[in-house]
Amino acid sequence: MSVETECLTRAAVRAQLIAYAHNTFLYQHRTALYSLLIIGREFRAARWDRSGVIVSRKVDYVEHIDEFVEFLWRFAQLDPAEQGLDPTAELMKEDAQAFQLMDYLARPDPSVDTDYMDIDNAETAAKESSTMAPDIRLPPSGVADDTPTPPSDAIGDSARVPQTADGTDNTWAHRTRSSSRAVDMQPSPLFLVEDNGSPPKGNDPDLAKIEKCDDDPRVFKYVREKFRESLEPGWPRYKLRVGKEERVFLVAKPIFFSSSMFGRATRGYVAVDAKTRRFVFLKDSWRPFYAGVDPEGTYLKILSKDKALFVPAYLCDGDVGDQTAYTAIYEGEPERRRIREVRRRRTATEAKAAALADAVVNNKKRSRETDDVGEPPQDDALAADLAPSETEDTLRHHIHYRIVMKDVCLPFDRFRSSKELVHLIYHCMSTHYWAYTTYNLLHRDISSGNVLILPRHTTVNGKETVRWVGILADWELAKTVCKDGAEDKARQAEQTGTWQFMSVASVASQWTLPVAIADELESFFHVMLFYGVRYLPHTIKRVPDFVIEYFDTFERGDDGRRFCSHLKQSAMRRQHIAYSDVELEFTKTTGERGNPINDLIQSLLPLFEARYKIIDHEKHLRAKNTPKPQVVPRPAPVISGPAAHWINVIPVPLPWAPIVRRRLPERPDSELSPQTIKDAAQLDTHLAFLGLLLGMDSQAYSQEDWYDTGVVGRDLLEGYDPRPRFRTAVDLDTADRARSTLDTGSRASKRAKTAASSSSALNAIIPARNAGTYSALVVTGSKKGKGRRA
Helix, strand or coil: CCCCCCCHHHHHHHHHHHHHHHHHHHHCCECCEEEEEEECCEEEEEEECCCEEEEECCEECCCCHHHHHHHHHHHHHCCCCCCCECCCEEECCCCCHHHHHHHHHCCCCCCCEECCCCCCCHHHHHHCHHHCCCCCCCCCCCCCCCCCCCCCCCCCHHHHCCECCCCCECHHHCCCCHHHCCCCCCCCCCCCCCCCCCCCCCCCHHHCCCCCCCCCCCEEHHHHHHHHHHCCCCCCCEEEEECCCCEEEEECCCCEECCCCCCCCCEEEEEEECCCCCEEEEEEEEEECCCCCCCHHHHHHHHCCCCCCCCCCEEEEEEEEEEECHHHHHHCCHHHHHHHHHHHHHHHHHHHHHHHHHHHHHCCCCCHHHHCCCCCCCCHHHHHCCCHHHCCCCCCCEEEEEEEECCCCEEHHHCCEHHHHHHHHHHHHHHHHHHHHHHCEECCCCCHHHEEEEEEEEEECCEEEEEEEEEECCCCCCEECCCCCCCCCCCCCCECCCHHHCCHHHHHCCCCCCCCHHHHHHHHHHHHHHHHHHHCCECCCCHHHHHHHHHHCEEECCCCCEEECHHHHHHHHHCCCEECCEECCECCCCCCCCCCHHHHHHHHHHHHHHHHHHHHHHHHHHHHHCCCCCCCCCCCCCCCCCHHHHCCCCCCCCCCCCCCCCCCCCCCCCCCCHHHHHHHHCCCCCHHHHHHHHHCCCCCCCCCCCCCCECCCCCCCCCCCCHHHHHHHCCCCHHHHHHHHHCCCCCCCCCCCCCCCCCCHHHHHCCCCCCCCCCEEEEEECCCCCCCEC
8 A cells, every 4th residue: 555554553544534534425425535634744635536545745835835725726626526526416405395305205194104014913923923924936847855957948927926825826926016006905195194284395396297106105114214214413415316317316314334435335225206206215336347347227127027036126227427436547557557566576575674673673663754655766677577467456446326226125134033034035046046047147246235125015815914025136246147158257357245155165266266056055045044143043152253253254274365264164064053162053932942944954054065075076186186386495585774684583473474274174085975966966056945945834844833933032143343353364464454443345455555656646636727746646445345256
């Protein structure tokens, strides 16, 4: 990193600056932010965006007052858009019609508000779970408990429409919202609210006309409650424009937002459609901007039309003008990358050795002057030999993007029993199956945050009720699968995905292999386990510690590669899930044994173990048949200067040396049994996993078996904090510790100090009128995403 030093106090200052920038972006809709950092009689100018931050060199504003005034004068000449404000986001005043309309729509409306719980008594719902969970759909072909065969013919409509026991169509479970209305339900005017007056009047052109909407006018109470909570006093309210038509939506405080300043920076809103006055869900993010990477709306527009899929209903989407993150473009200039690499190669070892010797011998802090780096030595011959691909990783490219969906879903943690958890996972996995078999599409980001719950009105045996379905959301990282034998090519230079729920195989390959169905199925298993240990009764006592060790911790091999945690590998390779010598077993709420979900887990683990036996066996054969390369000893580095003597006599480990943690050893079988091959093959398709989920609702398990298998009533993950564990699992250099504390979402990687050439900082920070007089430094930003080859 450009201005990063190993001083913890300076790392804390950087953390504070990032927090300031993050809060500004959270409250305001911005494309960039300009800031000044005053350090005594010196100042730095900075430009922040979602890829990173560009920082100028320190300038003494007493001796160079003209430069300080010039920066302020230039900034004052910029219009609001050039100063970083988003022109597609209009800030509303309190007396505006749209502002008052949001207050009006937040009020309860008995004529259209409906309950989203099918059983009012939560305790009864937990005990009688078989009566509350939605009917699940059969796969298109017979599914056996051993090795199922995929369907040989095309998927027909008859297979997609499930039937209840009495032969009626289960239309409540499908995508069409209008079909879920009760036959005897009379439409109600949107603004027929008793004792609440009438909608606010005004001359706002965006609210002049209300368009007719054919969707069910009823509103689940939780949707209006979430919208009302977003109208927090003092929080700014905006009109956001989405898509080429610039459709207007009214938003206030996001119901969730990314904790990272850099990266996709996703924010989710319960919004009001200005055209229809309906509540919708709006997602604002900075999506990866690379050739061949399509926005989420491209996929959701197709998938939401298919009644066989449980996905959010698409409304509109679009990139927000040409709002791209400039920092990645600035940092990626070839000349700047060459010079940065030259300096990194020349100074990394010498600088660290000198710092260690200085700290031990003189027992003092480095002077402030070491924070500023002079121009790199000009070695044109060496720089010319360095191609950009050989230099350090570049920052991520992002473009501003918004997508709007009709459905406002419940979080997945609202499930009420073990059986309902199984049903909801089934819905999500069946959606994944249909998307893969019908559209050749892999989701590639199965995680706890991308599975949701959507209540639906339905009629069962002539009685109207509400059923819950599992929704598979966030198709941003989806990718079309090559089934014709063509090579799967990466579309992004970065790794993408959600680390905690990736398969052991994906991480072990360092994300160089394409994501397969087996990897996605394993991710579904980890998601189910994650929610199970948080909300269901079981034998693990310290749930936060277990979650940290299983999901968050990674281990480092002797070669420096990172792997999943020992617990996660043990589950997949040894069929063993335990913590502190206590094996995980889900129980009933009474503490008794016999929760049927244990049978499901014990049926799935042998399939995963068989897969890893084959992976280890193939790896062993490749290593056995590959001749070992001749090892050429590397010469010891030549260290000059005052550190030359002390580096050889101080018997202490270097501060940048990594911690090497023990990784679960591999035990490749000399010969694989036919049963192992057969079990592993069941993960090549969805059918075996789907069949096991479906079997949990079969006659093998009665209502009595599921009795007392509800949730415990609270989140067992209270007190969860993964950051200290992360520090013990990563390299203990200062940069990694600082990033773990910041929780910026970027993968920890220490960057060498860099400097730009003689180009102007004002041209970089404010690309405006005239050239400036001092150089700029690229500081930090979003780099390798969350963890998977794209």
